[in-house]
Amino acid sequence: ESRFHSSARIKELVTVWISHASATQRAGRAGRTRPGRCFRLYTKEFEQETMLERTTPEILRTPLDELVLQACLLDEDRRDQQRREVTCTDTGKGPAPAAAPIGTIPVDFLSKTPDPPPVSSLINACQHLLEIDAVEYVSGEDENMRVKLTPLGYHLSQLPMDAKIGKVLILGTILRCFEPALTVAAALSSTKSLFRNNNREEQKKIVEFGFGGRDWSGGRVKGDSIAAVAAYEKWRVHCSEHQRFSFAKDHGLDNNVMTDIDNLRKQFRDCMVDAGFLSREQRRRPEKGSEEELLSNNAKLVSCCLAAGLYPNVATLARPQRGKLGFKGGRLITKEGDSCTPSSQSFQAERVRQASETGKDAYAVYQSKNRILGTSTAGPSQRIMLDQVNFVSRFALLLFGGHHKIRDNALIVDGWLKFKLPGGKNAAILMTEFRKELDAVFLNQLSMTSKGDAIKSFAS
Numbered sequence: 001e002s003r004f005h006s007s008a009r010i011k012e013l014v015t016v017w018i019s020h021a022s023a024t025q026r027a028g029r030a031g032r033t034r035p036g037r038c039f040r041l042y043t044k045e046f047e048q049e050t051m052l053e054r055t056t057p058e059i060l061r062t063p064l065d066e067l068v069l070q071a072c073l074l075d076e077d078r079r080d081q082q083r084r085e086v087t088c089t090d091t092g093k094g095p096a097p098a099a100a101p102i103g104t105i106p107v108d109f110l111s112k113t114p115d116p117p118p119v120s121s122l123i124n125a126c127q128h129l130l131e132i133d134a135v136e137y138v139s140g141e142d143e144n145m146r147v148k149l150t151p152l153g154y155h156l157s158q159l160p161m162d163a164k165i166g167k168v169l170i171l172g173t174i175l176r177c178f179e180p181a182l183t184v185a186a187a188l189s190s191t192k193s194l195f196r197n198n199n200r201e202e203q204k205k206i207v208e209f210g211f212g213g214r215d216w217s218g219g220r221v222k223g224d225s226i227a228a229v230a231a232y233e234k235w236r237v238h239c240s241e242h243q244r245f246s247f248a249k250d251h252g253l254d255n256n257v258m259t260d261i262d263n264l265r266k267q268f269r270d271c272m273v274d275a276g277f278l279s280r281e282q283r284r285r286p287e288k289g290s291e292e293e294l295l296s297n298n299a300k301l302v303s304c305c306l307a308a309g310l311y312p313n314v315a316t317l318a319r320p321q322r323g324k325l326g327f328k329g330g331r332l333i334t335k336e337g338d339s340c341t342p343s344s345q346s347f348q349a350e351r352v353r354q355a356s357e358t359g360k361d362a363y364a365v366y367q368s369k370n371r372i373l374g375t376s377t378a379g380p381s382q383r384i385m386l387d388q389v390n391f392v393s394r395f396a397l398l399l400f401g402g403h404h405k406i407r408d409n410a411l412i413v414d415g416w417l418k419f420k421l422p423g424g425k426n427a428a429i430l431m432t433e434f435r436k437e438l439d440a441v442f443l444n445q446l447s448m449t450s451k452g453d454a455i456k457s458f459a460s
Contacts, residue, residue, distance in 0.1 A: 009313075012370070023040070064121055103147055161189055192260075193257070207230055310365035319359060330353065334386075367388035394419050410428065
């Protein structure tokens with residue numbers, strides 16, 4: 001059963017006993033086509049004393065970010081409807097109705113559901129949306145926190161995908177590297193990996209010599225999402241289904257997953273056209289030799305999209321220290337202080353494991369933290385793994401990450417990432433001002449879509 005710890009933002013795959021309701025449902029399968037028998041491998045006493053009556057509702061064991069966004073959007077729609085009614089009402093016969101307060105209290109709204117999630121989980125979801133600039137703080141604290149959608153949050157609430165993935169796609173559109181960003185979003189949305197467990201050497205060749213690889217004109221970038229772009233670009237150039245199937249088989253790729261990614265790309269492209277980020281003419285790939293193709297081939301630009309979209313899921317590389325027992329190879333340390341390793345399928349696992357004792361600071365963004373627990377596991381002592389690990393530069397985090405504060409001669413991002421710049425305090429001030437200008441450009445672009453009239457109320 002999949003569970004989510006909102007405070008640590010860790011997804012857990014936990015082995016649990018089925019519930020009474022699930023047992024009854026599964027017994028029905030024995031008699032689906034003919035009379036049958038159901039054999040249960042546990043006692044009546046165990047069923048009555050240990051097993052739950054019903055499976056835990058999904059709202060209690062999944063991330064609540066998208067639900068909070070939808071609640072905010074519904075409240076904004078209701079408020080807009082009230083404004084229109086007030087405008088159409090003849091106010092000469094009495095005082096005008098009081099205007100609805102700005103913003104939404106998500107905890108109050110979602111606490112009225114049949115199985116309300118814990119207040120702490122809702123607060124953590126609100127805090128996370130504040131971190132990715134999807135909502136803006138209005139007033140109140142904790143369960144009384146009132147927030148409102150930002151222009152970015154409005155668009156994210158309209159897209160049928162996780163907020164982080166939607167942000168990658170939106171930034172890819174603004175930075176004009178939409179094609180690889182589209183592949184990244186589709187790969188991150190897929191429930192299965194496009195890389196199989198065989199032909200690892202062929203997979204490494206695709207990653208090493210493909211998009212973002214050793215001699216790539218658009219710069220070298222190391223990351224699992226970049227590897228997905230490289231694999232997709234090699235796969236898509238084959239025209240027939242038979243050729244694509246053969247290529248996938250020979251290079252350790254899952255052809256079904258690649259086809260799913262191809263279909264998701266088409267769906268996401270249509271979503272961006274409907275949202276006004278792309279014109280109807282941009283449904284096709286950019287022409288060869290065009291500026292759009294040049295920007296789409298820029299792997300470092302795609303890396304910036306990943307830094308912006310997956311933030312604050314950032315980890316720093318902790319290098320091995322001589323003489324320390326039980327610390328073989330490097331580790332990735334997250335904001336919460338968890339010591340993690342890339343998942344076994346990650347192309348970055350070997351790089352982290354073989355990290356040298358000395359070297360430059362290294363930073364990575366990741367999609368999610370995962371932990372697998374069994375029925376007899378006591379406490380959170382299992383190894384934590386990171387999915388979709390992508391190494392990014394410190395400048396990508398400074399320009400597209402959290403909010404800056406200047407402390408002495410360094411820049412502190414969100415109170416924990418510390419960057420020292422070559423030019424000292426003057427360079428830190430210059431970087432902060434440049435970031436403000438960049439944010440203003442993004443806000444302007446978000447407000448200039450075909451739905452700009454609806455966005456302007458959020459920007460004001």
